[in-house]
């Protein structure tokens with residue numbers, strides 16, 4: 001029989017002719033055991049070693065297990081229904097270990113660079129990324145509040161105290177279309193830094209991604225092999241990354257048969273076409289004002305574009321980070337809020353941050369689940385998360 005714990009699997013040999021081991025015949029798939037025995041080298045065993053069992057205790061005899069690994073496609077709806085059990089598969093075990101290393105290395109990176117970790121509220125009253133994807137919560141029948149789409153505004157408040165801050169927290173977005181890269185609840189690693197301009201923050205982003213990928217390669221090569229990931233693709237991920245302007249991206253897309261008008265945002269198809277050939281992530285810099293939320297600072301030299309950038313992962317994966325420089329002056333912010341058809345009254349405290357000693361500052365948000373999806377080479381973001389939530393799924 002094959003035994004699994006969190007460290008991996010090992011083949012066990014049980015001599016059924018020994019009376020006290022005869023009960024091994026009853027053991028069903030996924031039963032839990034305690035056993036003692038002798039570890040022996042055996043080149044025929046899958047892991048090169050096996051255990052010759054001396055003593056055996058059945059702790060939890062399993063009912064017939066509903067999943068047979070070989071019988072189902074890895075992204076099937078069925079496996080999502082039984083995700084609470086499918087988490088035990090070698091495949092999920094590998095993804096979850098890579099995910100662990102990714103979260104750990106985000107903390108390592110920011111702490112080693114002098115950022116403070118902060119915590120922001122999940123209940124909020126004003127939209128960060130626009131009203132269309134807000135989840136509304138009835139707050140004691142007194143008023144509606146929303147679940148946060150991003151901690152950015154709170155991080156901006158905190159830089160006046162701590163200068164360099166980051167947080168890793170869930171963000172909630174009522175994404176109505178089902179895509180391979182959108183969840184309704186995802187993990188968001190966000191950073192905000194005082195006294196920085198667009199280029200400074202891009203540098204932080206590429207250093208962060210390089211660091212994470214490198215840590216995964218140090219710790220999780222075995223898991224990447226289980227996932228059949230082409231590891232050579234990850235070995236190449238080192239800063240600096242490529243930089244394209246939005247205008248250049250449009251031209252490349254045009255040559256590939258995508259006829260976007262200037263001012264239109266890149267969708268998943270465009271991002272896939274753009275990044276398919278790249279061997280490293282690529283920044284798309286300087287999106288038109290209408291593509292980005294109101295808080296992005298417009299380029300003083302070319303006011304129709306913003307000092308913003310998305311970072312797209314290669315091999316067709318597309319956007320993993322959105323970020324840029326924020327508006328610094330109160331009057332400029334109020335004017336832009338109005339231009340976007342919003343009411344400055346809804347953003348009073350956010351505007352206050354510009355009234356009392358404003359500083360240039362920039363920040364970004366990394367979608368951690370998307371990063372795990374790319375690093376693991378998965379075809380759907382749901383595979384990167386233990387308990388995914390999307391428009392149709394909130395169980396288990």
Ligand code: ATP
Nearest residue numbers: 173175181182183186319320321322365366367370
């Ligand atoms: P997209 O255009 O793909 O919807 P976005 O422009 O809405 O992304 P941002 O608001 O910039 O994304 O959020 C920052 C990052 O958070 C994105 O780069 C992405 O990695 C991640 N992200 C955004 N929405 C989702 C989602 N619904 N599910 C998972 N990750 C997400």
Ligand code: MG
Nearest residue numbers: 129133173175
């Ligand atoms: Mg979006």
